[in-house]
Amino acid sequence: MPKKVKIHIDKVSKVYQTEDGRELSVLRELSLDILEDEFVCIIGPSGCGKTTLLSIIAGLQPATSGRILVDGDIVSGPGRDRGVVFQEDAIFLWRKVIHNVEYGLQLRKVPKTERRKIVQEYLKLVGLEDFANFFPKELSGGMKKKVALATVYANDPTILLMDEPFGSLDYPTKCRLQLELLKLWKTKTKTTVFITHDVEEAIFLSDRIVVLQNGKVETVYENLLPRPRADELRVQTEFNKIKGDLRGYLE
Ligand SMILES: Nc1ncnc2c1ncn2[C@@H]1O[C@H](COP(=O)(O)OP(=O)(O)OP(=O)(O)O)[C@@H](O)[C@H]1O
Ligand SMILES: [Mg+2]
Known part of the structure; x- marks a missing residue:
């Protein structure tokens, strides 16, 4: 049975008003469906709108136009169904x-x-x-x-939204946490949207990789690498072939 659509992103645009009175068009009628229990990675150059998109899905800021549906309901603010992990440690010191x-x-x-x-x-x-x-x-x-x-x-959300959570870590720690995350995801599966600008990280984790460019979806890559995934995968030919393919979109 085909999986149901968990997050429906429907022609979402975002225009920021900058401090000096200009308009900055960041997302341009971006549409994307994310399926239940899917692990989607979003990659794209710095400033292309990844965090903006994630925060609109999280309900932390509104879209300028377009809409997002989660389980068929329009997102109008944050909710317990969506858990967010930010780039910085959002923990109480x-x-x-x-x-x-x-x-x-x-x-x-x-x-x-x-x-x-x-x-x-x-x-x-x-x-x-x-x-x-x-x-x-x-x-x-x-x-x-x-x-x-x-x-x-x-908090048992049904959706996990992660914005470069491992961006600040050294390589071995990052690799270990990627494995930990996949283990968690396997035990307690959640629809996961994971932002990164690390292509290798995206390949290691995802079912699909969405490349953003100029505020739109440039391409969606089906990542068919088998699961469970282990560290050895990172040096395999198939892995590096995907890396090569994706680099083409990111240049
Ligand atoms: N609150 C805001 N007001 C005005 N402009 C903003 C605001 N937030 C983000 N921007 C602009 O929107 C663009 C996209 O920002 P965003 O943070 O979504 O990019 P990103 O893809 O997450 O980049 P990075 O990979 O560096 O984290 C940038 O040009 C940024 O300057
Ligand atoms: Mg960002």
């Missing part, structure tokens, strides 16, 4: 790991015993069960990303 991860559950008034059970489950999934009582300043950059991941996952 003054709260211990455990209190960061349970924050959303607390807001929703989930009783403490249930809350703790959920938090333990997600800390275990990201391998941070022994760090529950640490403060963020006591963690490495990679561990902070894992806290951010566990925090959004604990």
Whole structure:
């Protein structure tokens, strides 16, 4: 049975008014369907509108024209169905790991015993069960990303929106987190929209790669590399062939 459309992006345009009174047209009637449980990576040059698109899907800012439907409903603001992981660590520095991860559950008034059970489950999934009582300043950059991941996952959204979450990490840490993310995605599948300008990262993670250019979809690449994916994949011929193909679009 064909998968259902989870996110329907329908001719979305975004024009920013700049401080000096000019209009900056960033997205131009961009249309795209993202399927349920799909892992889509969006790549494109700096400034092409990736973050803008993600924040409109998240409901953090409106489109100038066009609309986005999630499960058939028009997006008019943020919602619990969409969890966002930003490029910067959006975690509370003054709260211990455990209190960061349970924050959303607390807001929703989930009783403490249930809350703790959920938090333990997600800390275990990201391998941070022994760090529950640490403060963020006591963690490495990679561990902070894992806290951010566990925090959004604990809220159980159906869609995960990620804006270059691993952009600031060194290569080995980034590779490890990509594997962790795929493991999470396999255990608790969510429709995932992942922004990156790292082509290799996009190939390693995705089912489809959407290349943005000049505020539009330049091309959509079906990534048929088999799953589960392991580090060895990164040096295989097929992997590098896709890399070559995509580079052509990005130049
Ligand atoms: N709030 C804003 N007001 C005015 N212009 C903005 C605003 N936010 C973004 N822009 C402009 O919109 C364009 C696209 O920005 P956006 O952040 O979406 O790009 P991006 O593809 O995410 O880039 P990067 O890869 O560098 O993160 C840029 O030219 C930027 O200057
Ligand atoms: Mg961006």
